[in-house]
Amino acid sequence: MFAxxxxxxxxxxxxxxxxxxxxxxxxxxxxxxxxxxxxILADMKAKGMARTSSVMARIFKEEGKLEIWxxxxxxxxxxxxxxxxxxxxxxxxxxxxxxxxQAPEGFYTVRPSQMNPRSNYHLSFNIGYPNxxxxxNGRTGSNLMVHGACxxxxxxxxxxxxxxxxxxxxxDAFQGGQTEFQIQAFPFxxxxxxxxxxxNDPNYEFWKMLKVGYDNFEITKVxxxxxxxxxxxVFNQVATDGATFDPTGPCPPTMQPDSLKSAYSAYQxxxxxxxxxxxxxxxxxxxxxxxxxKEAGIVSDWSKRRARGxxxxxxxxxxxxxxxxxxxxxxxxxxxxxxxxxxxxxxxKAAKKKAEEQRLAAIEAAKAAKAAARAQALAEKEAAKIAAxxxxxxxxxxxxxxxxxAPETQAANTDEGTVTKLKKKLLGMFGG
Numbered sequence: 188m189f190a191x192x193x194x195x196x197x198x199x200x201x202x203x204x205x206x207x208x209x210x211x212x213x214x215x216x217x218x219x220x221x222x223x224x225x226x227i228l229a230d231m232k233a234k235g236m237a238r239t240s241s242v243m244a245r246i247f248k249e250e251g252k253l254e255i256w257x258x259x260x261x262x263x264x265x266x267x268x269x270x271x272x273x274x275x276x277x278x279x280x281x282x283x284x285x286x287x288x289q290a291p292e293g294f295y296t297v298r299p300s301q302m303n304p305r306s307n308y309h310l311s312f313n314i315g316y317p318n319x320x321x322x323x324n325g326r327t328g329s330n331l332m333v334h335g336a337c338x339x340x341x342x343x344x345x346x347x348x349x350x351x352x353x354x355x356x357x358x359d360a361f362q363g364g365q366t367e368f369q370i371q372a373f374p375f376x377x378x379x380x381x382x383x384x385x386x387n388d389p390n391y392e393f394w395k396m397l398k399v400g401y402d403n404f405e406i407t408k409v410x411x412x413x414x415x416x417x418x419x420x421v422f423n424q425v426a427t428d429g430a431t432f433d434p435t436g437p438c439p440p441t442m443q444p445d446s447l448k449s450a451y452s453a454y455q456x457x458x459x460x461x462x463x464x465x466x467x468x469x470x471x472x473x474x475x476x477x478x479x480x481k482e483a484g485i486v487s488d489w490s491k492r493r494a495r496g497x498x499x500x501x502x503x504x505x506x507x508x509x510x511x512x513x514x515x516x517x518x519x520x521x522x523x524x525x526x527x528x529x530x531x532x533x534x535x536k537a538a539k540k541k542a543e544e545q546r547l548a549a550i551e552a553a554k555a556a557k558a559a560a561r562a563q564a565l566a567e568k569e570a571a572k573i574a575a576x577x578x579x580x581x582x583x584x585x586x587x588x589x590x591x592x593a594p595e596t597q598a599a600n601t602d603e604g605t606v607t608k609l610k611k612k613l614l615g616m617f618g619g
Contacts, residue, residue: 216304216305216310218304218309218310218347218351219302219304219310219354219358220358221351221355222355223238223352223355223356223359224352227267227268227352230267231257231267234257234259234265234267235259235260235261236257236258236259236260236265236267237260237363238359238363239359239360239362239363239364240257240258240259240360240363241257241258241264241360241363241365241368242255242256242257242258242356242357242359242360242365242368243255243256243264243368243369243370243371243410244256244333244353244368244369244370244371245370245371245372245373246272246343246370246371246372246373247373247374247375247376248272248275248279248290248292248372248373248374248375249279249374249375249376249381249474250375250376251271251272251275252269252270252271252272253269253270253272253333253343253345253349253353254266254268254269254270255267255268255269255270255353255356257356257360262409263407263408263409264408264409264410265408267356268352268353268356270345270349270352270353272343272344272345273337273339273344273345273346273349274337274338274339274344275290275339275342275343275344276288276289276290276339276340276341276342277289277290277341277477277486278474278475278476278477279374279375279385279390279474279475279476279477280292280374280388280390280393280476280477281293281326281390281393281477282316282321282326282328282331282341282483283326283477283479283480283483283484284326284327284328284480284483284484284487285327285328285329285487286328286486286487286488286489286490286491286494287328287341287477287482287483287484287486287487287490288340288341288486288490288503289341289477289483289486290331290339290341290342290343290372291314291316291321291328291331291372292372292373292374292393292397293316293318293320293321293372293397293420294318294320294369294370294371294372294397294400294411294413294420295314295315295316295318295369295370295371295372296315296318296367296368296369296370297312297313297314297315297357297367297368297369297370298315298366298367299361299366301313301314301315302354302357302358302361303332304354306332306334306335307336308332308334308335308336308338308344308350309334309335309336309347309350309351310334310335310347310350310351310354311332311333311334311335311350312332312333312334312354312357313330313331313332314331314332314333314343314370314372315370316328316329316331318415319414319415319434320415320418320419320420320434322434323415323418323434323435324418328341333345333350333353333370334350335347335349335350335351343372369410369413371400371401371404371410373394373397373401374390374394374476377394377397377398377401377402378461379458379461379462379464379465380461380465380468380470382394382395382398382462382465383462383465383466383468383470384465384470384471384472384473385473385476386466388473388476389476389478389479390476390477390479396419396420397420399420399422400413400420400422402451402454402455402458403422403423403447403451405454406447406450406451406454407447407450411423412424412425414426414432415432415434416432416433416434416436416437416438416439417435417436417437417438418434418435421438421441423443423447424441424442424443425441425442425443426439426440426441427439427440427441427442428440475505478506478508481506482505482506485504485506485512486503486504489503489504490503493519498518498519499518499519500514500515500516500517500518500519501515501517501518501519502514502515502517
């Protein structure tokens with residue numbers, strides 16, 4: 188079946204002369220020319236891969252993984268390396284607009300001209316956003332990279348050691364004749380369980396579309412042929428009668444090998460059963476996702492104000508399901524004239540607020556002290572009055588015996604206790 192697919196030319200990208208010649212290679216920075224480690228080369232050889240065979244990459248945001256796949260001698264691909272993404276920007280979901288800080292999702296193409304050996308982020312390559320699908324849907328943005336330095340604002344950032352290897356995979360494939368390689372960027376592994384978790388997400392229909400390309404690769408282990416028509420992705424389709432794919436126009440009549448149709452149908456039957464079971468199962472809660480164009484616009488506005496040097500919350504705002512916007516209270520410090528001016532105003536406002544709080548606290552303390560003094564004086568006056576009115580024993584009374592003296596002592600103690608309790612009660616009434 189797969190030999191027939193290869194003969195149709197549906198599933199393997201065109202092979203041509205490499206875009207980098209000897210003179211351009213000499214201009215590369217030293218880190219861009221590092222060879223792959225011996226262990227990786229040995230693993231490739233064991234799997235039937237040449238060092239310069241074709242390559243592709245898959246990215247999974249939620250799992251935080253970047254995978255490198257290489258073509259074997261039979262034309263099918265196998266995974267040869269997997270890396271933990273150091274940082275990726277934004278939330279799950281596609282990139283909509285310039286400044287929304289979203290790392291893209293979709294099917295992208297990297298050519299030799301997109302490789303940057305002298306990147307400010309150690310090494311990098313542009314993933315090719317916006318592609319035909321993004322442009323057809325009015326999505327904007329530029330300079331979206333896979334790069335080193337572990338720092339990201341809309342990109343996929345790796346460690347310097349990781350990007351050296353990832354860069355080398357692309358470089359070697361171009362030297363071997365591959366003219367472009369595919370990057371497939373997904374929100375998560377598109378399993379039945381994960382799709383069930385996110386079935387109520389606003390990005391679900393977009394992800395279902397990406398899943399068709401994901402499934403085609405899972406079935407064939409060959410990067411799918413990707414086209415765009417009617418503002419949507421189509422995979423492994425060949426336009427008939429000389430028609431072409433227009434990203435914003437109607438999709439042309441297409442054909443596809445029967446073997447691929449059968450394999451895809453069987454794959455989908457298994458998936459549907461697993462999906463229905465996953466809907467009923469207990470699964471982890473979904474991760475935060477971008478709430479479409481509206482949230483992208485809110486974050487983009489935050490980015491613009493931040494770029495102008497305004498003091499904005501240190502984290503971008505989020506749009507809640509009820510339409511409200513959440514912003515963190517902690518403000519960022521932007522070192523610019525506008526930012527310093529705003530910081531000074533904020534500091535002045537904070538100082539005034541603190542001074543007012545201290546003034547009010549001093550007034551309340553003075554009131555409390557005055558009330559306590561009045562209560563103390565009143566309590567002492569009342570205690571003195573009660574003491575003056577209490578009966579006093581005369582000197583002519585004969586000294587009682589031990590047994591008879593006890594009631595008199597108890598009475599005296601009772602009088603003294605009554606006075607003390609009354610004094611405490613009065614002090615309590617007036618805050619003493």
